[in-house]
Amino acid sequence: MIFRKVRDKLAFEVFGSNRTHLLSRAKFPVIAEEVVALAERLGRPPRVLDAGIGRCRLERYCHHHHDEVEVDWHGIDLLDFRLRLQERVPAIRRVRGRLEALPYADHAFDAVVCCWVLQHLEDPTRALAEFARVLRPGGTLLLAVPHSPGPVRWVQERVHPAHVRRQRERGTSRFSYLPQIQFFDLPRMRRLLGAIDAEAVRWQGIGVVTGGPIGFLENHAWYYRANLRFGARFPRCTKQLVVVARTSADDR
Numbered sequence: 001m002i003f004r005k006v007r008d009k010l011a012f013e014v015f016g017s018n019r020t021h022l023l024s025r026a027k028f029p030v031i032a033e034e035v036v037a038l039a040e041r042l043g044r045p046p047r048v049l050d051a052g053i054g055r056c057r058l059e060r061y062c063h064h065h066h067d068e069v070e071v072d073w074h075g076i077d078l079l080d081f082r083l084r085l086q087e088r089v090p091a092i093r094r095v096r097g098r099l100e101a102l103p104y105a106d107h108a109f110d111a112v113v114c115c116w117v118l119q120h121l122e123d124p125t126r127a128l129a130e131f132a133r134v135l136r137p138g139g140t141l142l143l144a145v146p147h148s149p150g151p152v153r154w155v156q157e158r159v160h161p162a163h164v165r166r167q168r169e170r171g172t173s174r175f176s177y178l179p180q181i182q183f184f185d186l187p188r189m190r191r192l193l194g195a196i197d198a199e200a201v202r203w204q205g206i207g208v209v210t211g212g213p214i215g216f217l218e219n220h221a222w223y224y225r226a227n228l229r230f231g232a233r234f235p236r237c238t239k240q241l242v243v244v245a246r247t248s249a250d251d252r
Contacts, residue, residue, distance in 0.1 A: 021224035023207040023240075027144040028061045030204050030228075030242045031113060035062060036069050038111055038140055045070035046110040050092075051099050051131065052117030053077045059092060074109070076102065099127040104134045111140040118145050119180045125195060132196040138249035141198055147205065147241040148183040156183045186236050189243055198245040205231030205238030 038046045050058060053075030062071060073092040076099070077083050083094045097103050099114070100123060112131040118124045131141055148156050186203070193200055208230055217223040231238045 021221055022218050023224065023227055025057075026206045026224070026228065027115060027240060027242050028058050029065070030206070031058055031115060031142050031144065032062045032066060034140065034142055034202075034244050035071060035111065035113075036066050039069050039071065042110060045072050047072045047108070048074065048111045048113060049102075049104070049109045049134065050075045051102070051112055051114040051127070053083075053092070053094065054116075056092065058113060058115060074104075100130060102130045102134055106133055107136040107139075108134045109139065110136060111142060113142045115142075115144040116146075118143065119182045119184070121182060124182055125192060128192055128196050128198075132198060132247050135247050137247065139247050141193075141243075141245040141247060143189075143241075143243040143245070145184045145189070145241050145243075146180070147185065147235075147238055149185055149236050149238075152185075184241065186241070189241065193243070193245050197248045199248075200243055200245045202242075202244035203232075203235040204228070204242040204244075205235030205240065206242065207231070207239035208237060 035046065035048060038048075048071055050056075050073065053059075054077065056075070059071075059073055059075075062069065075083075075092050075094045076097050077094070078096065078098060080096060083096055095103060099117065099121065112135055114127070114131065118127065121127055128141075135141065190200070206227065208227055227238075235241060
């Protein structure tokens with residue numbers, strides 16, 4: 001009981017809720033594991049850029065669950081109010097800027113994280129090229145995007161923009177950040193990585209059947225673990241994708 005109260009308290013501090021097994025949050029533990037593994041491989045605190053830092057949820061998760069691992073966090077975001085958020089996290093060097101023109105030198109980071117941002121960009125290819133530029137040779141790229149498998153992507157690309165446009169014209173838009181204007185499936189993600197000479201080393205799908213009348217199952221660890229195991233084997237059947245990639249070790 002004491003362990004459960006502590007666990008729930010940490011979940012609330014990180015996510016604003018005491019539900020610990022929501023699949024919509026699973027991308028943060030998955031990415032955090034990769035950051036921890038990178039620190040172990042390097043034998044020093046990795047220099048990590050969070051491209052689109054948002055509410056610092058990844059940094060807070062790492063701080064609460066992997067506090068023994070030091071990370072040199074850097075964050076960039078387009079919106080000022082995101083950068084002004086005062087969260088209980090270690091010092092993060094934050095700057096305002098666009099992902100398509102990062103204000104950093106070449107090869108400045110060991111890893112770049114972009115979690116739930118690429119779908120909002122006009123030109124994700126340009127942003128990925130910038131990520132590759134600021135990564136050291138052989139650096140780690142950690143991406144999380146909503147996944148639209150098979151024909152779902154084709155339909156969304158044709159229907160969703162009109163839906164967003166109508167909401168804006170009527171003044172009924174519910175988008176507090178930016179609307180989704182990009183849709184991704186595995187073939188498109190492979191093409192985007194190929195364009196920057198990066199190779200995927202892990203595809204983790206998240207969320208097979210979630211929410212709605214079976215949402216209560218996300219209160220249970222076994223359902224959470226089963227979804228992640230299925231998503232690791234069949235990522236093309238899931239609602240979210242986490243991609244772990246390495247850039248070329250050849251510094252041309």
